[in-house]
């Protein structure tokens with residue numbers, strides 16, 4: 303019997319385990335990949351420095367070194383007609399990393415945690431976690447189970463709890479094709495994002511520098527095939543014929559976080575972390591830092607509560623996440639839905655006339671309100687006189703973002719959860735009815 307079983311040794315699972323180091327608890331990570339492949343993942347490989355600042359402070363986690371491929375200042379976002387670009391500089395910049403090397407470092411830091419690699423979790427049945435190991439099916443038990451199995455969300459999909467959504471809407475997935483090319487991108491300090499609703503509908507193309515390699519990809523909304531679009535997009539680009547180091551497809555959830563990140567089943571406490579809990583940033587799909595932060599928050603709550611697996615105690619993880627990142631992601635989710643439903647013409651117009659400005663993007667991504675102040679709003683409206691609907695919709699979006707932030711900042715106790723969820727669902731319904 304373990305105190306804690308963590309499913310998945312990705313960034314979320316590994317940081318949950320690291321947080322439990324020295325807690326005296328018996329912790330096990332079950333990972334379906336062989337040990338030497340842990341970390342390997344189709345990804346944009348970019349992560350903001352502020353995530354490492356946080357984890358360095360909390361856990362002493364080192365900043366990237368061996369896995370570091372490039373340091374970046376921020377992101378440049380290009381309009382569909384490529385006439386305009388916004389430079390979004392994060393306060394402290396970020397890193398391009400090698401995910402395999404990063405994953406291997408995380409594994410090397412697991413300390414006393416038992417790692418069952420090459421072992422897949424299949425199911426949770428009669429208080430048992432069913433695993434497949436060396437061709438055999440076995441059962442293990444734990445007081446608390448952390449599902450950090452990424453998009454697979456193996457236990458989230460099966461749990462029988464009124465608090466947890468087993469399936470998520472396919473419209474809330476970004477499906478991507480990504481290639482690492484042997485090519486040195488001329489702008490080594492910025493990640494480039496290209497908007498074009500005709501090619502990457504509901505998503506974007508990206509070109510991220512990695513020294514002598516470049517991470518190039520394209521994400522779209524389900525059910526478009528991203529690989530075909532990717533090859534359409536790279537036609538005529540300087541890297542079109544460069545050597546492919548790695549190519550592959552993957553998906554990431556880009557929606558608000560699960561409404562609850564915790565549940566109880568048969569007396570066993572469940573926590574959901576990372577992509578399994580839809581914690582990535584809904585606008586750009588970045589989820590490494592969020593998964594690690596969530597792993598830390600979940601681990602910190604577990605440390606305090608191991609002999610008390612009541613729902614109310616598990617709930618502390620919900621409260622810690624929802625009032626901060628949860629609120630921010632819900633705002634960004636509304637903004638994402640708004641953006642996904644604009645035409646190229648509207649995006650070009652909006653960027654050219656600064657209906658949305660660089661500061662707005664930074665503010666929103668930092669969780670601050672999208673304030674279209676009265677005077678500012680009027681100027682923007684006047685500038686956009688021929689696109690009054692766009693301006694009005696933007697004001698509607700800003701208002702709804704404020705409303706949803708308020709709901710998340712007042713995330714309820716378990717007793718108020720269902721009423722709260724109805725309010726969130728109604729807000730989304732109103733939002734979809736007007737904009738989609």
Ligand SMILES: Cc1cc2nc3c(=O)[nH]c(=O)nc-3n(C[C@H](O)[C@H](O)[C@H](O)COP(=O)(O)OP(=O)(O)OC[C@H]3O[C@@H](n4cnc5c(N)ncnc54)[C@H](O)[C@@H]3O)c2cc1C
Pocket residue numbers: 309310311312313314315332333334335340341343344345346347348349421422423424450451452453454455456478479480519552553554575576577578582587588589590591593
């Ligand atoms: C194309 C693409 C580009 C992206 N670009 C970026 C980016 O630039 N920056 C960024 O921050 N994020 C990016 N992301 C998102 C990021 O990759 C994820 O948000 C992040 O990896 C989530 O971490 P995690 O620990 O939740 O899950 P994962 O990293 O997916 O780890 C889950 C682990 O669980 C294991 N597992 C799965 N099922 C089972 C099972 N049944 N039993 C045992 N183990 C299991 C997996 O093998 C894996 O090791 C991108 C995603 C995609 C798809």
